[in-house]
Amino acid sequence: MREPTTQALEGDDTTSNASSPPPQALLERLKDYGQEDAFARWDELSPDERQLLIKDLEGVDLPRIDRIIRCSFQSHGLPATAIEPVPESSVSTVEERTLEDRERWWKLGLKAISDGKLAVLLLSGGQGTRLGSSDPKGCFNIGLPSGKSLFQLQAERILCLQRLAAQSVNEGSTNILPIHWYIMTSPFTDNSTRKYFESRKYFGLEADQVTFFQQGTIPCVSKDGRFIMETPYKVAKAPDGNGGVYSALKYSRLLEDMAMRGVKYLDCYGVDNALVRVADPTFLGYFIDKGVAAAAKVVRKAYPLERVGVFVTRGKGGPLSVVEYSELDSTLASAINQGTGRLRFCWSNVCLHMFTVDFLNQVANGLEKDSIYHLAEKEIPSVDGQTTGYKLEQFIFDAFPYAPSTALFEVLREEEFAPVKNASGPNDTPDSARLLVLRLHSRWVVAAGGFLTHSVPLYQTGVEVSPLCSYAGENLEAICRGRTFHAPCEITF
Numbered sequence: 001m002r003e004p005t006t007q008a009l010e011g012d013d014t015t016s017n018a019s020s021p022p023p024q025a026l027l028e029r030l031k032d033y034g035q036e037d038a039f040a041r042w043d044e045l046s047p048d049e050r051q052l053l054i055k056d057l058e059g060v061d062l063p064r065i066d067r068i069i070r071c072s073f074q075s076h077g078l079p080a081t082a083i084e085p086v087p088e089s090s091v092s093t094v095e096e097r098t099l100e101d102r103e104r105w106w107k108l109g110l111k112a113i114s115d116g117k118l119a120v121l122l123l124s125g126g127q128g129t130r131l132g133s134s135d136p137k138g139c140f141n142i143g144l145p146s147g148k149s150l151f152q153l154q155a156e157r158i159l160c161l162q163r164l165a166a167q168s169v170n171e172g173s174t175n176i177l178p179i180h181w182y183i184m185t186s187p188f189t190d191n192s193t194r195k196y197f198e199s200r201k202y203f204g205l206e207a208d209q210v211t212f213f214q215q216g217t218i219p220c221v222s223k224d225g226r227f228i229m230e231t232p233y234k235v236a237k238a239p240d241g242n243g244g245v246y247s248a249l250k251y252s253r254l255l256e257d258m259a260m261r262g263v264k265y266l267d268c269y270g271v272d273n274a275l276v277r278v279a280d281p282t283f284l285g286y287f288i289d290k291g292v293a294a295a296a297k298v299v300r301k302a303y304p305l306e307r308v309g310v311f312v313t314r315g316k317g318g319p320l321s322v323v324e325y326s327e328l329d330s331t332l333a334s335a336i337n338q339g340t341g342r343l344r345f346c347w348s349n350v351c352l353h354m355f356t357v358d359f360l361n362q363v364a365n366g367l368e369k370d371s372i373y374h375l376a377e378k379e380i381p382s383v384d385g386q387t388t389g390y391k392l393e394q395f396i397f398d399a400f401p402y403a404p405s406t407a408l409f410e411v412l413r414e415e416e417f418a419p420v421k422n423a424s425g426p427n428d429t430p431d432s433a434r435l436l437v438l439r440l441h442s443r444w445v446v447a448a449g450g451f452l453t454h455s456v457p458l459y460q461t462g463v464e465v466s467p468l469c470s471y472a473g474e475n476l477e478a479i480c481r482g483r484t485f486h487a488p489c490e491i492t493f
Contacts, residue, residue: 109281243394438462450480
């Protein structure tokens with residue numbers, strides 16, 4: 001990229017527009033941070049394009065972005081602290097939980113929900129590009145008999161839970177306290193997400209119990225830390241990762257909004273899990289019972305080299321954090337814990353988290369102060385064609401090293417984890433997610449005394465239970481006992 005011309009830097013404001021220089025104050029600010037190349041093509045721009053460039057650059061918080069670039073470059077490639085397995089005492093495994101534990105946590109969670117202490121946070125900044133759609137991923141229909149989108153399934157689980165929480169306080173109660181739903185979008189999905197919810201009347205939720213907010217964007221930079229220009233009058237920017245949720249909550253004052261509503265706990269999850277138990281009372285009850293600042297649902301790795309991030313501790317007695325599969329040596333990934341027979345590093349992060357609102361305030365301030373982002377090397381569309389550079393991102397799990405205490409809660413994949421990421425292939429597709437939902441719900445129906453008939457092998461089909469009927473398989477006897485259902489179908493009231 002060529003240097004700004006002398007004329008562009010030293011021109012006089014009284015000269016014609018063709019040779020008028022960039023605004024001096026803005027140019028000096030850019031020079032202070034080594035980003036004056038953003039004006040390199042100033043002389044080629046029309047008056048309207050110059051105004052677009054000025055507005056774009058004035059919208060960049062230069063001191064903050066400079067701090068992020070410097071801190072992230074400095075930490076990139078530094079040797080990481082040695083990792084240790086998560087202590088057994090930090091994990092509630094499926095086999096060690098008793099029926100009494102589960103019932104106690106369920107009731108404790110429902111009580112907190114009925115008291116208005118829980119809100120839900122959905123990470124929904126992504127488009128369904130890998131699924132062949134430019135719509136927000138939550139609009140995607142995975143092909144269930146009902147034709148419901150991911151957004152609708154999640155909204156109806158919230159509706160069901162509100163009813164269960166009200167009934168837990170007073171059988172037959174109609175005094176339902178709404179669970180507030182915060183939905184983080186991105187500049188690419190915000191408008192279409194809002195319109196989707198409006199056109200479908202919020203799927204039965206009250207419009208004022210849903211709050212949309214946008215994650216931030218950060219300029220893409222070259223390997224020497226300079227802004228990459230998408231066009232001669234626009235800086236290339238990318239969303240700041242799902243970990244951008246912490247600064248977005250801070251800057252949009254939504255943490256204050258939560259406190260004002262009396263919210264103490266926040267259930268946080270990603271949009272692309274067709275089996276997500278939104279605001280799970282059992283998980284919430286466990287979280288409250290443990291008295292921790294942060295918690296995560298985990299599933300066991302399916303096999304040693306599965307491409308999933310795992311929870312670890314950093315150093316002896318250090319905080320829990322997540323290591324990506326690419327950073328875990330294959331020898332470590334395959335090592336067995338002789339005491340348990342499990343892999344030493346077996347607890348997969350599946351983006352199902354619980355935080356106290358007090359802790360989220362600490363995280364937002366801590367991440368902002370440290371300003372360390374992950375550098376993702378990408379081919380970035382630029383004014384000079386495809387340019388190799390960096391997108392700067394934070395991840396949702398970057399919060400965990402800041403937590404004074406963290407607990408992990410094991411769940412079964414086949415009950416709570418059906419990711420929808422790829423259009424085709426062996427894993428994580430709409431087809432695989434749909435089958436996981438249908439198989440789980442078929443087990444619910446049979447356990448409730450129902451019968452299934454099917455014209456194709458049952459392992460290829462099943463039934464769908466509407467979330468409005470049952471949250472996690474409960475209260476189905478009255479609908480199912482003694483009845484026969486022909487798969488595939490949706491079971492509603």
